[in-house]
Amino acid sequence: MKTIDELLAEGVDGKRVFVRADLNVPLAEGSITDDGRIRAVLPTVKALADAGAKVVVASHLGRPKGAPDPAFSLLPAAERLAELLGAPVAFAQDTVGPAAHEAVDGLQPGQVAVIENLRFNAGETSKDDTERGEFADRLAALADVYVGDGFGAVHRKHASVYDLPAKLPHYAGYLIATEVGVLKKLTEDVKRPYTVILGGAKVSDKLAVIDELLGKADRLLIGGGMAYTFLKAKGHEVGISLLQEDQIPVVTEYMERAEKNGVELVLPVDVLVSTDFPDLKTKAPADFETVDADSIPANMEGLDIGPKSRELFAEKIADAETVFWNGPVGVAEHPDYANGTAAVARALLNCDGFTVVGGGDSAAAVRNLGFDENAFGHISTGGGASLEYLEGKTLPGLAALEN
Numbered sequence: 001m002k003t004i005d006e007l008l009a010e011g012v013d014g015k016r017v018f019v020r021a022d023l024n025v026p027l028a029e030g031s032i033t034d035d036g037r038i039r040a041v042l043p044t045v046k047a048l049a050d051a052g053a054k055v056v057v058a059s060h061l062g063r064p065k066g067a068p069d070p071a072f073s074l075l076p077a078a079e080r081l082a083e084l085l086g087a088p089v090a091f092a093q094d095t096v097g098p099a100a101h102e103a104v105d106g107l108q109p110g111q112v113a114v115i116e117n118l119r120f121n122a123g124e125t126s127k128d129d130t131e132r133g134e135f136a137d138r139l140a141a142l143a144d145v146y147v148g149d150g151f152g153a154v155h156r157k158h159a160s161v162y163d164l165p166a167k168l169p170h171y172a173g174y175l176i177a178t179e180v181g182v183l184k185k186l187t188e189d190v191k192r193p194y195t196v197i198l199g200g201a202k203v204s205d206k207l208a209v210i211d212e213l214l215g216k217a218d219r220l221l222i223g224g225g226m227a228y229t230f231l232k233a234k235g236h237e238v239g240i241s242l243l244q245e246d247q248i249p250v251v252t253e254y255m256e257r258a259e260k261n262g263v264e265l266v267l268p269v270d271v272l273v274s275t276d277f278p279d280l281k282t283k284a285p286a287d288f289e290t291v292d293a294d295s296i297p298a299n300m301e302g303l304d305i306g307p308k309s310r311e312l313f314a315e316k317i318a319d320a321e322t323v324f325w326n327g328p329v330g331v332a333e334h335p336d337y338a339n340g341t342a343a344v345a346r347a348l349l350n351c352d353g354f355t356v357v358g359g360g361d362s363a364a365a366v367r368n369l370g371f372d373e374n375a376f377g378h379i380s381t382g383g384g385a386s387l388e389y390l391e392g393k394t395l396p397g398l399a400a401l402e403n
């Protein structure tokens with residue numbers, strides 16, 4: 001993989017450099033609630049601008065349906081990028097149309113433009129190679145050089161991630177280089193005990209990594225929405241909790257294999273349950289109770305791990321030499337259901353081992369709960385991407401930079 005340092009050594013003065021970033025930041029009513037992913041790409045954007053490049057920043061945001069949708073505009077991210085850079089950033093209201101060309105043509109060396117959400121175009125995420133290739137051609141017309149730095153999206157075989165680098169001289173940015181360097185440590189010479197904590201809501205996306213982790217980790221702690229499929233597989237009632245019913249046989253096999261391989265698989269022993277999902281807008285006090293994990297009432301859903309589980313999880317993290325954590329263990333956006341996630345974050349900070357937090361929502365939860373992000377070994381900007389890397393999969397966005 002050629003790196004941005006090689007590009008800078010070759011010289012970029014006056015060249016149009018396309019930076020594929022991951023500016024997919026959480027928004028609440030149009031305001032950014034965590035700008036970690038924007039800050040993460042700053043070193044690359046700054047280095048290119050300082051070297052006199054005309055920097056064209058592109059990203060997706062959310063999952064719009066292949067057509068413009070104002071709710072998913074990148075404008076707030078472009079504005080935050082300008083604040084963080086301390087310099088104006090031009091914003092194009094389309095991705096590959098006249099506005100994008102006008103914005104890029106108007107750049108002077110050292111200036112930055114952001115083009116509108118890549119996913120406003122069906123070609124970006126299309127499964128059809130030709131359709132993706134055509135969209136990549138239109139993106140290529142905006143630049144002379146490609147820098148891949150959207151680590152959070154490298155697991156997606158999308159036009160701007162996979163097809164575009166093949167059409168331009170391509171280099172890896174600083175963020176991708178850092179992320180890959182850290183995750184490599186977790187796949188190659190991991191120091192033991194190795195504890196992995198999995199939570200969050202994208203259960204079906206994340207179950208597959210367990211298959212790989214059963215051969216690598218010493219302890220696997222399961223919280224968040226993922227826990228209920230395991231509890232159900234153990235024969236417990238889970239009420240109206242998040243459940244991946246079709247995965248019960250898979251999860252049952254995981255539990256059997258964990259036992260055979262000597263991997264300690266730890267599930268919550270108590271949970272906070274409620275009849276209602278909390279109001280994340282008003283954050284009005286929730287009406288919840290604490291029950292044992294084998295006694296969830298049929299009309300209730302589990303929304304956080306309980307106090308006994310917090311202690312249990314902290315104990316399994318305390319003496320680890322390596323910790324990887326992906327996914328909040330409860331609905332951490334609401335203060336009444338954030339205690340489990342805060343306890344896990346605290347346990348990571350109290351542990352002397354190497355700690356990695358992966359995932360947009362996990363990182364946002366840690367920062368929004370007031371923890372110092374620099375106190376962790378590494379906070380990855382990629383949730384799905386870091387998990388697929390740990391699964392040992394070939395990630396399209398990394399493969400494209402290697403070719």
Ligand SMILES: Nc1ncnc2c1ncn2[C@@H]1O[C@H](COP(=O)(O)OP(=O)(O)OP(=O)(O)O)[C@@H](O)[C@H]1O
Pocket residue numbers: 199200201202203223224225226242302303304326327328329330331332333358359360361362363381382383384
């Ligand atoms: N018990 C639960 N029931 C429902 N949702 C939950 C539960 N526990 C956690 N969540 C939700 O999971 C979401 C985060 O899950 P996700 O899998 O997206 O995390 P991530 O990997 O950090 O993020 P990403 O994959 O976007 O980088 C949060 O919004 C949180 O509210």
Ligand SMILES: O=C(O)[C@H](O)COP(=O)(O)O
Pocket residue numbers: 022024062063152153156360382383384385
């Ligand atoms: O949030 C993420 O994990 C990345 O930005 C990728 O987004 P996606 O899951 O919508 O492809």
